[in-house]
Amino acid sequence: MQSSITSGLPTFPKTPYFDGFIQTKVGIFGVHYGDPRFLLDIPLPSEAAAPDGYRFNNEDFRRPLWLDPKFPYLVLLPRFSPFYGPLFSRLNVNEKTVPIVEVTVPGSSFKQFDVRWGLEQKLVDSWLYLESLLRLTLRTMMDLYGSRPAEAVYTFLSPINYCYTERNATSRSNAVKIALRSRDAFLPLMAEIMLMFILLDARDIKDWRGRLKDHTKLNWQWIVDLEQSAVGNMTIDRMGGLMDLTLAKTHLDHHLPRHARWLLPHLLGKHRVPLYFFYGNDLPLKEPIPDALVNLGFVPSQSELDYLHSLDGEVVFSRWSTTGSKWQSHRNGRPPSTTSSIAPAHLQAKGQEPEMPSAPPPPSTPFPDVERDSGQKPGEDIHAFMQRRRLHNEKRAKHESADAKKGRLAREHHASAGAAPGKKGARVFIWEEEGGGFFIRRACNRTNAADRWDEFTDHQRGYDSFSNQWDLCTALAPNEVAEPDIVVDDDDDDFFFHRPAESTDVLPALPDVPGRDVLEGETGERAAQVLEHAYGLSREDLCEDPTRLPGWQPQEIRSIVASRFGSIENSTAPASRRMQDKACGWAIGDETWSVPPDSSLPALLQHILDASDLKAIPANLMDIVSSDSDLDREWNVHVKILKQHERVLYELFPSGSHSSSPSIFLESAAAVLQCLRSGWGNNSDVETIIRNLVKLGVAFYPGWPRPVDYAPLVPPTQPTLGRRHAGYIPTLVDFGVYVERRNSFLRSPRGRVALFYGGIVGRLARLVLSDFEDLACYDPSEENLRSGTRVEGSRGGEIVLWHEQLTENEIDIICGVYTVETGQRSAATEGGQQLKYISWWPTPTAFWSSGLNTGWWNSNCERWFVKRLREMERMSVKLFTYAEWKNKIRYNTLSRKVGTKNDKLCGEYLAAHPHVDR
Incomplete structure (x- = not known):
């Protein structure tokens, strides 16, 4: 049964992603890995223009924008929140959870002190160190590439330009706004580094990752974590963008479709980046079409236009296959592919394509990728997760030993106090809310867990004694609030930022603010410190007490000799064929064991070593050749x-x-x-x-x-x-x-x-x-x-x-x-x-x-x-x-x-x- 949104749209795709052409009241669009629901209400250029590199609105980095050639990397912004993992979870704050503190500063002539507000210093330092390492990484990647990505491609202002280090806001509300604006300023920086990953790999610069390490003092783990984060992991969904192919040279932005063409061969058919190409209604185009589209054959021909005109609906869809060197239409009676050629891994099994039901419901917004090793299944909310775990725990209880149950109940009693777990304590998972109301279960190290513990009420924290894990999620008690809401004014009237004098800098100049020396003097050595904090590392936590290692129980030698080798006790051993005592100790797994003088084990082990078959073993030494064996x-x-x-x-x-x-x-x-x-x-x-x-x-x-x-x-x-x-x-x-x-x-x-x-x-x-x-x-x-x-x-x-x-x-x-x-x-x-x-x-x-x-x-x-x-x-x-x-x-x-x-x-x-x- 179709929803009201898609009723009257018979060609609306039954899949989460769409490749092909559509016709709307505005004109023809070519679509690469697009979101079908976005295609029902494509914004006009005036409604979704790219920011200018200085000012931006909260939603600018959270929706597809019309492409600006100065900032083409914005198409690589993650579709869902990227503020997770060891590097970027420190940015995962919102208006309710951002830690704002009151500070005093020297006052005017009439006051000794003035009251100001700003970000908690510990978080200021954490953001500053992250920013310094990201800037160093980007600058070095550009040096390795040999130039900026393309002519007239520029970098956004750095997060520090948005004043998060100053702690000088005149109100708590303004301090929250400054912090969130600074947080969002990390997004274009992350997207530009993602662009450099793609370009350096495509140019096949030999061992550029090793050279990045050599040219800086970055820790190897920094590079690995960066590549596995939302920055470098190209298996996650990207925001994408729109490109107007109809603009003429006389247009103010005539360069727009041309200067961004260089990026298309790196994305089309290769990465999960939604791209929407506007062809207009006046076809064929008077302006040159990008070579990347022409080479793939992804240009609306007259037969394609006739097919679109023949379809019913306010918005009509013509699916194409985006595999191979030439893309092909499915309009001539060919069954449409059920998935995009670059569909998410959970939509495709190796060697096969999933079958779609005959009358599926319209697709909802794709569910964000779940975190590996979290235990959450794709598409699973916290209530379904907890119900599945409860049923699993019921099965576990049937096999639980008395000692295990005693230990579990003790953990349960300890957790009932509601305190954050200490060192060696329970694991903590925080369910982070993504776009569309989705919650993703993510592991949180104990240091960060302690910092965020009070963001959740008692009813928003759940403990599972079987797995010894805490789950923290606002959806467990959605009507409860741990702290009062802070109203944030989104108007820019009172918003200040430090704008550099020259707008064409590849990396804009830094303002004279606290922390500037950190960014300018970064060599990469700080990466180790950042990672140690990100993972909550300390020698005490990493090292086990060797005298009390779990999982080891010494075996009794006599038991091993009898059960593993079938040795018959009190047997008479041949004197001539005996294994040396030291070798016996190794054979039974304990070199420190002293062989008793009257033991027949050395003879048995030597006979086992020499025997070609069972007949060579004396019957009085081993039970499997004895005539009287159990x-x-x-x-x-x-x-x-x-x-x-x-x-x-x-x-x-x-x-x-x-x-x-x-x-x-x-x-x-x-x-x-x-x-x-x-x-x-x-x-x-x-x-x-x-x-x-x-x-x-x-x-x-x-x-x-x-x-x-x-x-x-x-x-x-x-x-x-x-x-x-x-x-x-x-x-x-x-x-x-x-x-x-x-x-x-x-x-x-x-x-x-x-x-x-x-x-x-x-x-x-x-x-x-x-x-x-x-x-x-x-x-x-x-x-x-x-x-x-x-x-x-x-x-x-x-x-x-x-x-x-x-x-x-x-x-x-x-x-x-x-x-x-x-x-x-x-x-x-x-x-x-x-x-x-x-x-x-x-x-x-x-x-x-x-x-x-x-x-x-x-x-x-x-x-x-x-x-x-x-x-x-x-x-x-x-x-x-x-x-x-x-x-x-x-x-x-x-x-x-x-x-x-x-x-x-x-x-x-x-x-x-x-x-x-x-």
């Missing part, structure tokens, strides 16, 4: 051998378990027998298997039953830690950002999957996730499962099993992997630089090939882990490549060889056992 009795767990893509999987499923319960997949036959020997899974208890395997750090996967037609999903993308220049040396900022990104991901809905990976990935997950045992037992989300892996041939019939899986990028985030240039040239890589990969921790492949690997997380692993953490505390740490890690953690290779041979022998035993299905 393994020969009835098992309470079904075991099945599966072959998947040239690898062998073992499926465990406790007898009597419900059909909806998961199976356990293991690649290690020794781990399978360890489960059986330990009695895990008895009494139809699959959770016992999961909990013990997670605690041991064994790699496994819970496989969940789903219908055979269960549709897969493309896994979400995860931005990496970024690229670094040759000679890169990590800093405290780099380490802090890595820890924050790693922990943020591990605490996200997909993070718990790391618990099933064992090794270093599993250990880092257990370090971060305090309730890891319970988390591992929870049912997976359907999104996680659909983006995992399907296991064929398990339960048969119409049921298959799926298990969750991390992407390569997600594993890189956990291990802290960077792409680093070697300083050598290579024609095989983008940018011509030879690359290597270094990391804070070894990647899984490097770890599993090391002498630390026994198949479980052992005492040797933990000692090495603690030592590495202490090196990180002191920042006396080096990051290694894969090859360097292999050499660094090689240790005693007999441990891995014994484990591999034990796996082989256990696999031989299972393959021949009558209780095992195949």
Whole structure:
């Protein structure tokens, strides 16, 4: 059922974005990635003229404007608020939340002091440092480009020109207005830097990011964060703009369509930037059409005009396809494409286009992109989010252990006081309101959370004890106000700003105001300080107490010897074939362990290492060759051998378990027998298997039953830690950002999957996730499962099993992997630089090939882990490549060889056992 807005418009698009031509009462427009609803009421040039670079209104940067060639980069303004993330969240203030303070200044001859108002000094400094780094970045990017972007392209006045550093307003209301005007002045600065990203990449200036780093003293993380923010991330929607192609040379702005033409090849068909080209009604045009449009064939021909005239409606739409070197119309009976060629990622699945319903409702305003790792789904409001979380928590409660429940209730009691969380406290998410009434859930570091805590009433703050998270959102109690509203007068009558003497400066001169010396003297070194504050970094917060690391419980050696190796106690060992005591310690995962004089373990381990098959093992040493073994009795767990893509999987499923319960997949036959020997899974208890395997750090996967037609999903993308220049040396900022990104991901809905990976990935997950045992037992989300892996041939019939899986990028985030240039040239890589990969921790492949690997997380692993953490505390740490890690953690290779041979022998035993299905 169509809304009243689009009734009588039969050709109105059923998609959020539109490419093609439209005809309105004003004339013909060519549209690139346009908003269909905007096209219903396109403003006239007099109604949406671009600002002059000095004065601007509040709405000027929040709607598409008619393009001014002096400021073409305004089309790159983000469609939704860009004031989020580590760099720009400091700008996220409004008339209700901006911190204004009263100050005293020397008075006139009749007064000793005058009262003035201004921005809180801490925020003044924060904005000033951000502005200085942005100006330095822009100036250096222009230097690398070799010129200004094009003739007659200028930079807006800097935010400092709008007086936020002066704190000299005559009223609180004026102080608020000055602060908000200064905040908005950051927007064109951000858009111009975005333009330079596009131009430098297009010109293929070799390694310009590295040169930017070299020419300044900017921290690498600054460049990475800038590129992943609303400034450099071209996957987010942009505001766009309108271009009048009908203006003649005699017009005052005759240069308008010509001087901006240079920008079109960089945007058309490449980026999500709405562009609206006005062709008028008098066609063909008398003025030259931009070459970029002509080359694409995106010019209204006579047949296109005839088609538009034949359509019904006050506004008519003719959809075009914007793929390939020539764009084509769909007017000749071809079905229109359901998405733009550059539609948002959530509208397109890899390798397929989504099907539109036969009679969809008209599109609403596109929902802003949600923040990664926030847990919010696209299009989900806070009430739907909390309802989904409540249902999920009900499932979690069914698997919750007594200790976990006790800890959760204690957290709940502590949170009931309503105070802002302190260090190591709960995570805080603030729901930021975007245009159109949308709220986006964004993580907030604890320093900023404490600063913003009082912006919300008690009813606008909600605590979830299961996830140990606070949600702060005005929509939870929309009628409540934490502080009285401050009325802001938008008139410019009493608004002053510092205008430079010369209007043609590429970077306008700075006024003589407080903070000018900071902007003029910026070298980039301040970036580290800005980032430390942005991420809330301190050594105290980053470093764990090595004596009380969560996620580690020492194993009893006797238990490991019996359950992992099937050692028979009190057996007589052959005297001639014994492994050395030191090698024994490595094989069982503890080099400090002293072998008892009468132990048969050295003989068993040596026989395992030497054996070609089970027949070579003496029957009195190992249970799988003994004639009187408990393994020969009835098992309470079904075991099945599966072959998947040239690898062998073992499926465990406790007898009597419900059909909806998961199976356990293991690649290690020794781990399978360890489960059986330990009695895990008895009494139809699959959770016992999961909990013990997670605690041991064994790699496994819970496989969940789903219908055979269960549709897969493309896994979400995860931005990496970024690229670094040759000679890169990590800093405290780099380490802090890595820890924050790693922990943020591990605490996200997909993070718990790391618990099933064992090794270093599993250990880092257990370090971060305090309730890891319970988390591992929870049912997976359907999104996680659909983006995992399907296991064929398990339960048969119409049921298959799926298990969750991390992407390569997600594993890189956990291990802290960077792409680093070697300083050598290579024609095989983008940018011509030879690359290597270094990391804070070894990647899984490097770890599993090391002498630390026994198949479980052992005492040797933990000692090495603690030592590495202490090196990180002191920042006396080096990051290694894969090859360097292999050499660094090689240790005693007999441990891995014994484990591999034990796996082989256990696999031989299972393959021949009558209780095992195949």
